[in-house]
Amino acid sequence: MKTWQPSTELPRDFQAEVWDRIAVREENRQAQWWNRAALWLAEGWRQPRFAVSVAGVVLVTALLAGQIQSQVASSREWDRLGTSYALSIDPYAKAQMKLRP
Structure with missing residues (x-):
């Protein structure tokens, strides 16, 4: 396991694409009001x-x-x-x- 290396090469902009997709998903999730309300309640229950x-x-x-x-x-x-x-x-x-x- 320690010596194993991936044999395929990733595209140059692979990491940027991944982060772009993550950012788009986060924006979509935060845009929905019920997610914001659920997050507010979840954070509030800690107090x-x-x-x-x-x-x-x-x-x-x-x-x-x-x-x-x-x-x-x-x-x-x-x-x-x-x-x-x-x-x-x-x-x-x-x-x-x-x-x-």
Whole structure:
């Protein structure tokens, strides 16, 4: 292995072409916004302040989404209970409900 040498000769501008292709790929990769965002996040996670801040924002967002969802479900349940109560105390309400399509 130590004595092996490549038998083919590379073109004169081979190294320059390789670096040009690498530069073009780097430019294309950096031009895409999601790569920049992913890089920003990856670098930010190294800092504890950033990681705790992002975790806090995610937690608060999840809590707010859960609160909104529970309010919607609770509102529907109260509407159902109100209708059920009205039907139980008003004998004419049952007849009216049956007449409606």
